[in-house]
Amino acid sequence: TDWKDRRLWVTVVPIVAITFPAAAQAWLWWKFRLPLGAVLSVMALLLGEWINRYFNFWGWTYFPVNFVFPSQLIPGALLLDIILMLSGSMTLMPL
Secondary structure, eight states: OOOHHHHHHHHHHHHHHHHHHHHHHHHHHHHHHTTTTHHHEEEEEHHHHHHHHHTTTTTTTTSSSSHHOOTHHHHHHHHHHHHHHHHHOGGGTTO
């Protein structure tokens, strides 16, 4: 077996890429009316990955860098935040 079979990146990455930014954005919008949740969660992922690679933890080291690097998620997070900022409504977000 190789890293694809052990780590199940095909199912984990899309689920995490959708749920974490959406949850952070919903919390920041409902509590503080800040449309920055998606970008902040992606930047937190970037910080976590940097710490992981710097201190050589085993958590994300089996994933290829281009699958887990947050620069792949930043355009979607920016779009999510911009739509919320312009519309001011959480109803338009899933559309």
